[in-house]
Structure formats: structure tokens, C-alpha cells
Amino acid sequence: MSAAPLRFALIGTGRIGRVHAANIAANDATELAVVADPMIASANEVSARFGGTAVSDPLAAVDPERVDAVVVASPTPTHIDLITACIERGIPVLSEKPIDLDMSRIDELRPQVRLAASPVAIGFNQRFDPAIAEVQRRVAAGEIGEIEQLAITSRDPGPPPAAYIAVSGGIFRDMTIHDFDLARFFVGDLDEVTAVGSSLFDAGAREHDDFDTVVVTLKARTGAIVTITNSRHSTYGYDQRIEAFGGGGLLNVENVPASLVAASNATHAAARGPYVEQFLERYARAYANELDAFVEWVRNGASPSPTFEDGRAAQVIAEAAHRSARAGRTVRTDEFN
Ligand SMILES: NC(=O)c1ccc[n+]([C@@H]2O[C@H](COP(=O)([O-])OP(=O)(O)OC[C@H]3O[C@@H](n4cnc5c(N)ncnc54)[C@H](O)[C@@H]3O)[C@@H](O)[C@H]2O)c1
Incomplete structure (x- = not known):
């Protein structure tokens, strides 16, 4: 029963x-x-x-x-x-x-x-995306050896309203925090954080002393190097890619097209429309799987759900990135522990 x-x-x-x-x-x-x-x-x-x-x-x-x-x-x-x-x-x-x-x-x-x-679980849904979870499983099974480089790209379709930026805590705490969690998911503890940011196109970011364009380089305790590229805009849809590289090869997750139809003609070969626009579409399965994992924790006392400590660890990296981009120096995460 x-x-x-x-x-x-x-x-x-x-x-x-x-x-x-x-x-x-x-x-x-x-x-x-x-x-x-x-x-x-x-x-x-x-x-x-x-x-x-x-x-x-x-x-x-x-x-x-x-x-x-x-x-x-x-x-x-x-x-x-x-x-x-x-x-x-x-x-x-x-x-x-x-x-x-x-x-x-x-x-x-x-x-x-x-x-x-x-249980206290934190909603880092991207860990539960089927493709991202598969790459993580295959890396953990040794398919490409130890990760040497991890590249995460996340570009939103468009910037949020200025009123949202005003209370968001800044791009690192609001947006990049998902990527910091993913970095930990793949390579474990991160020791060094070097972040640069610019505000190139979003008036809201400029008004609230935030960035709309950032790159973060992280050094893991294993020696692996992670690069995260974020932008608050992307003309071709929601840009979410991840690439894990090791001595044995490379595993990567591509973007999700909004349509499977491709057109070829005199100027294009196999041209497709933009990618899906929304995090709600891109990560629909991830949110459902996140709920399943939480239910498993509640019922059986354990599950892969990210914990409060995972939430805190991602936040520490966000704080370090915030400090690094403003001070123009590499910041060690142990400055916050
Ligand atoms: N994991 C993800 O992919 C993801 C995506 C979006 C938002 N978020 C997070 O979810 C949270 C909500 O974001 P959102 O975009 O849905 O916001 P939202 O503004 O769309 O919705 C927030 C809702 O909370 C209600 N609310 C306001 N004060 C409240 C209170 N004191 N108690 C209970 N409800 C209250 C509001 O009336 C509103 O209906 C934020 O912390 C955000 O960072 C996570």
C-alpha cells in the first residue's frame, strides 16, 4: 500500500x-x-x-x-x-x-x-536538470578522469526591472549563485575567486551600482579551474551551457531549442530559431525532480537535495566574488569562514 x-x-x-x-x-x-x-x-x-x-x-x-x-x-x-x-x-x-x-x-x-x-533543503534546482545531472554522474563515474577545467555559461534573455536589481543583492548573489552551486556540485570546495564585472547596457544595473556582465574564475581545492560567464541579456534566448573537461575527454550540455525545426536555404544551412526564453521552460523537469528529491529526504531521511550548508557555501563564493570585483583582487573563500 x-x-x-x-x-x-x-x-x-x-x-x-x-x-x-x-x-x-x-x-x-x-x-x-x-x-x-x-x-x-x-x-x-x-x-x-x-x-x-x-x-x-x-x-x-x-x-x-x-x-x-x-x-x-x-x-x-x-x-x-x-x-x-x-x-x-x-x-x-x-x-x-x-x-x-x-x-x-x-x-x-x-x-x-x-x-x-x-530537513532544511535549498532550491538549487539546476542540479536536478536531467542533462546536468547526467554529466555530473558520468564525471563521478570517471568517464573523463578528474575535471581539469569547468566552463559554465549563463545568459538571461533580458535584464530584470530596475526595482528588482535594487533589492537583489547584486548579480553575484542573485544570478551567479546558481553557477557557484553548480561549480561546487562538479568540483567540490572552491578556494580562490577572481571576479570582474562591467555595466555595459542595463540602466538598472548602472543606477544600482551593479554589473550586467561578469566573468568569474574559481580555483578548486583539487586544482581544477572553473570559469563562469554571465550576462543579463542574450538576443538568441536563454543561454545555459556547461562544459566539463578532463584528461579523458569532454562532456558538455548544449542549449535547448524552442523548436526542432531547422531551415536550409541559399544563405543558411540547418538554421534554427532561438533557444527557449525562460528558466521556467528550460528547468521545468529540474523543478519537478527537485521536489521528488525533497520528498525522498522527508520520507527516508536522506537524498541528493542541496542542504543549508550547500546554500551557505554558494553564498560565501558570492560574497567573495562581490568583494573581488570591487577590490580588483583575488579573494580566498576562507576570508569568510
Ligand atoms: N530557483 C529558481 O530558479 C528561482 C527562480 C526565481 C526566483 N527564485 C527565488 O524565489 C523567491 C521568490 O522569487 P519570485 O521571482 O517568485 O518572486 P515574486 O515577486 O514573483 O513572488 C513573490 C511572492 O511572495 C509574496 N510575498 C511577499 N511577501 C511575503 C511574505 N512575507 N510571506 C509570504 N509571501 C510573500 C508576494 O506577494 C508574491 O506573490 C526569491 O527568493 C528568488 O530568489 C528562485
């Missing part, structure tokens, strides 16, 4: 919250029990579509009588308090990244997470 579905509370029903709502509703092992958002109209809309009771108070959703697990998909500054409430009430939580923009708040919560009886 299969176990009863885990009852979930979803906190935050914006862009990413709706992805989680759809996945929780579609998964046989889970059901949406409570949907919380101070914008009650949004919570109502999501609960009407995917199930559960809508509430406006996020803390009312963290109720062990009503739910077995919580997904936190509210704005970043709310994550720490909601994770804390889940730990105090013994409820497993999957929180969106980043944990917080302030390293000292993350470190304050750290001892409590270490002692927590219930």
Missing part, C-alpha cells in the same frame, strides 16, 4: 511559487494543503487551481497539524524567519535560494540548522 501523500504548505505564490504549486499538485506523493501569500488574491488563485486552503499569514501555514512539509517561495528577505519557524515546529522545509543576502544572518541561523531534527 502506498503512503498517504505529504501535505504541503506553499508560502509565496509569485513566479517560482506557481511552479512549485503545479509540481506539488501533479506529484502522486504530495498534495497542496495550504497556500500562503499576503496578496490573498494570488493565494486564492493558486489554491483554486492547484488545491489547498488560501491564507494571508505565512506563519499560519507553518502548522504541524495541517502540513507535513513547507516550500518557501517568498521574497529572499523572508526566507530566514520562515526556515526558523519550520525548524522550531519540526516541519521539513525546502526554501528557495538564496538563503538571505546577509551572511551574518545566515551564520546566526547555522547552529540551529545543524541541530534541527527536520
